[in-house]
Amino acid sequence: MLEALQLPFIQRALAAGLLVGALTSYLGVLVVQRRLSFLGDGLAHAAFAGVALGLLLNQEPLWVALPFAVTVALAITWVRQQSHLGDDTAIGIFFAVSVALGVLFMSLRQGFAPDAVAYLFGSILTVTPTDLGVMVGLALLVLLLLPLWRAWAYATFDRELALADRLPVALHDYLLSALVALVVVVSVKVVGIVLMAAFIVIPAATARLLSPTFAAMTLWSVGLGVFSVLPGLAAAYGFDVPAGSAIVLTQALLFALALLRRR
Amino acid sequence: MTAVAATLQQFSVRFGEFQALEEVSLEVPQGAFVAIVGPNGAGKSTLLKALLGISPGALRDAPTRVSGTVRVWGRPPEQVPADWVGYVPQVKSFDHSFPALALEVVVSGLRRGWPFRLTPQERAKAQAMLEQVGAGHLAYRRLGRLSGGELQRVYLARSLIRQPRLLLLDEPATGVDVLGEADLYRYLEAYQRRSGATVLMITHDWEAAQHHASAVLLLNRRVIAYGPPAEVMCHTCLAQAFGHVGHAHGLAMEGR
Numbered sequence A: 001m002l003e004a005l006q007l008p009f010i011q012r013a014l015a016a017g018l019l020v021g022a023l024t025s026y027l028g029v030l031v032v033q034r035r036l037s038f039l040g041d042g043l044a045h046a047a048f049a050g051v052a053l054g055l056l057l058n059q060e061p062l063w064v065a066l067p068f069a070v071t072v073a074l075a076i077t078w079v080r081q082q083s084h085l086g087d088d089t090a091i092g093i094f095f096a097v098s099v100a101l102g103v104l105f106m107s108l109r110q111g112f113a114p115d116a117v118a119y120l121f122g123s124i125l126t127v128t129p130t131d132l133g134v135m136v137g138l139a140l141l142v143l144l145l146l147p148l149w150r151a152w153a154y155a156t157f158d159r160e161l162a163l164a165d166r167l168p169v170a171l172h173d174y175l176l177s178a179l180v181a182l183v184v185v186v187s188v189k190v191v192g193i194v195l196m197a198a199f200i201v202i203p204a205a206t207a208r209l210l211s212p213t214f215a216a217m218t219l220w221s222v223g224l225g226v227f228s229v230l231p232g233l234a235a236a237y238g239f240d241v242p243a244g245s246a247i248v249l250t251q252a253l254l255f256a257l258a259l260l261r262r263r
Numbered sequence B: 001m002t003a004v005a006a007t008l009q010q011f012s013v014r015f016g017e018f019q020a021l022e023e024v025s026l027e028v029p030q031g032a033f034v035a036i037v038g039p040n041g042a043g044k045s046t047l048l049k050a051l052l053g054i055s056p057g058a059l060r061d062a063p064t065r066v067s068g069t070v071r072v073w074g075r076p077p078e079q080v081p082a083d084w085v086g087y088v089p090q091v092k093s094f095d096h097s098f099p100a101l102a103l104e105v106v107v108s109g110l111r112r113g114w115p116f117r118l119t120p121q122e123r124a125k126a127q128a129m130l131e132q133v134g135a136g137h138l139a140y141r142r143l144g145r146l147s148g149g150e151l152q153r154v155y156l157a158r159s160l161i162r163q164p165r166l167l168l169l170d171e172p173a174t175g176v177d178v179l180g181e182a183d184l185y186r187y188l189e190a191y192q193r194r195s196g197a198t199v200l201m202i203t204h205d206w207e208a209a210q211h212h213a214s215a216v217l218l219l220n221r222r223v224i225a226y227g228p229p230a231e232v233m234c235h236t237c238l239a240q241a242f243g244h245v246g247h248a249h250g251l252a253m254e255g256r
């Protein structure tokens, strides 16, 4: 096990796993508490469409998927702010459009697209140095924006009070959703489209069970998000099982324990 | 001295096809205690939000049209420093799942942001504020576990901790027990005496409005009457006798 840590691709997998675990579970707290759990799913599928478009255009998928998913995230937020439609409905529409576009792009491309399929379930052991570089960049951005937690938490607690205190709540909505889109695109490569929502929802939900305050919930969530990556990766390396599955099952186990502890 | 705290001129708000406020004009003198009364859907909360500088459209709903002017100390409300104004929102379907302690809610009124950690000074200040409104024992309770009346006290402490010059209270006595209501008025009057603040309070409690307010605003989309309580109450008899029936018809005809 320890000598495995000497291998560059294992090192990259570990670093990527920890970064993804931390980023998704941090933003997950805000997403879950705003009842936008479905957003992770929706944006993961937008990422899929973006990747398919990238492959169609013969570009590096990441550079197409990032702006594509951010656009979708901003559009979802715009529709939510403009209409009576519930958040889940707004997300659901863009979810469907993304899948439709993704399938269309794939069919337009000549031949089979194995890379696009790999995105469905993710592959943590094939993280490239470029992927990792983008993740580190994104982590730095999130760190830089950490002071915004106060505004985001306030607007999550009560939108009206935040507005009364002159917070640019709508602007923060756009910013937050764009950031979630960036994190989702970068994570999808590792986690897979199918399991993306779990990374955003489960650690935050577990943290909610354990925390009396929103600050505690945030810390717990990030802690759990990072921690569950370790047994997952070990299982992936040791028993040759998919890392994404192993991580999500670890998260679910911790959730179950938290739930039982409350009884 | 008759400084003016707030002025509305021909202020109208339309939500889609529905006229929520129509040509409301009034002046609130500094230091007044105005009770705002009127039937459900009369536009009382809409009026308060206008004074807060929350544009009705910001809470994402029907397309909104606003006309007329609102001035708070001579400025557009959104240019009034936020900590001059204390606000207790109407009890709504409160999000019980947000993890927070009562103390944190009170501190959020001080910081105008959500606290990650409370400083000892903030703790002491918030605790003292809660005690003043008879809720000291609630400080470390979780928000989701407070009763309706307890919650109102916490929100009141939250609005008062910034020592506002203008207090906007949207049915603050909802769910508060009789003793608590007496406390509430006693406390508000004491605060006013101390600070010279102006208070606008929406209430459905006519008795209380008459006893404690310096002026009553009877609102039903328009200003029906505005003046000293005794005066407005006479109009009120009329408004109650005719207004309710007429109002119900009016609403039905709007076909909202």
Ligand SMILES: Nc1ncnc2c1ncn2[C@@H]1O[C@H](COP(=O)(O)OP(=O)(O)OP(=O)(O)O)[C@@H](O)[C@H]1O
Binding pocket: B015, B020, B038, B039, B040, B041, B042, B043, B044, B045, B046, B047, B056, B057, B059, B060, B061, B062, B090
């Ligand atoms: N954002 C909005 N979008 C659409 N309609 C709205 C909006 N806010 C208020 N309304 C409508 O405007 C009318 C006035 O609402 P408001 O909340 O001001 O009434 P109120 O006098 O406070 O009533 P209550 O006593 O029930 O609190 C209501 O019919 C309400 O449905």
Ligand SMILES: [Mg+2]
Binding pocket: B044, B045, B046, B090, B170
């Ligand atoms: Mg109201």
